Amino acid sequence: MSSVQLISGANAESADVAGKTxxxxxxxxxxxxxxxxxAEVRLGGKPVGPDYVLQEGDQVEFIKVAGAKG
Structure with a gap:
């Protein structure tokens, strides 16, 4: 199984997306x-770019920066 944990605020899902950017x-x-x-994307608390290829076991967080206008 190639599961990746995706987190956005209170929403979370374990998905079979390893190998995708x-x-x-x-x-x-x-x-x-x-x-x-x-939202910024972080892996292990560090920013990562859109071309990063997800690996099994990765935990990805989509974080809306506090204080951002708009």
Whole structure:
């Protein structure tokens, strides 16, 4: 099983998305997890870019930056 934990605020899901890029996953789960389009993406607390290829066991957090206008 190639499960990846996806977290956006109070929403979380374990998904079989290993091998896909963050950009692909963000687009596919934007509505399901209510991911803010401006949210930063972090893996292990560190920022990662949209071309990162997810690995089994990764925990990805989509974080809306506090104090961001708009």
């Amino acid at each position: 963050l950009a692909e996953v963000r687009q596919a789960y934007q509505d399901v997890l209510n991911i803010d389009p401006r």
